[in-house]
Amino acid sequence: MNEEVFAAANEALTRGETVALVTIVRAQGSTPQRVGSKMLVYADGRTVGTIGGGCYEHDAFGKARQAILNGSPSVVRYELSDDFAEENGLICGGQMEVYIEPLTAAPRLYVIGAGHVGFYLARLAQEVGFRIHVVDDREKFANGDRFPNASEIVVDDIAAWLESAELPAEAYVAVITRGHQHDLSALRALVRRPLRYLGMIGSRAKVTRVYEALTAEGVSADALRAVHAPIGLDIGAVTPAEIAVSILAEMIAVRHGRIATGAQPLRYEPKALAR
DSSP states (O other): OOOHHHHHHHOOOOOTTEEEEEEEEEEEESOOOTTTEEEEEEEEEEEEEOOHHHHHHHHHHHHHHHHHHHHHEEEEEEEOOOOHHHHOOOOOOOOOEEEHHHHHHHHEEEEEOOOHHHHHHHHHHTTTOOEEEEEESSSTTTSTTTTTOOOOEESOOOHHHHOOOOTTTOEEEOOOOHHHHHHHHHHHTTTTTSSSEEEEOOHHHHHHHHHHHHHTTOOOOHHHHHHHHSOOSSSOOOHHHHHHHHHHHHHHHHHHHHSSOOOOSSOOOOHHOOO
């Protein structure tokens, strides 16, 4: 049974899903399952495997779904008293502890723009555990020689590809193309989507122009506030490598809850959003 659980967990992580693994880590007396028995819980309520059934499994199931949301592991102790066992039709009367562990897939980072900053960002982000996807319309820049560790390299019209691509809600996206119009088109395709992180490169003046153009098209101020722009932490970065460090630092801060996802305070006040 555990082989089935491990296979299901691997498939879920490959798809980019977060799941929770429930494992019996201690059992004393009469318990319905032995130490090491496992159950995998999905965010949508599906399960694979069992730790024995009954109300305690239902309780562990609920705590596992909560762990998927908050990312925190826990150890839960159950007293399988005679009364508890009788109520649940179990022939047991022991004690049991289960370890509930959220399993999070390597986060996907979509680098939109394969120029100098994109090159360094992909290389650095891969080192800290991101799965890299590179998108550009220039094969000269978006290729396996420059991005040997990328999970995906797309050479296509950037806006057209983004409009049809299904990006997971857990994805991180850095819009760092070679020009204002490409950034505008990319952000237009992304800004209304639920994403863990969305950032766009550019000076404050450029970001203001992009935001005002999107506001004129009906994009809400709340949607724009969720964008990290200008992208990256303000560390005084100048070179492409330094800018990549500032972007990655901001993503890591979001990943670990030091910076909230969405509803970012505006770093400036474009006239179009001041109303």
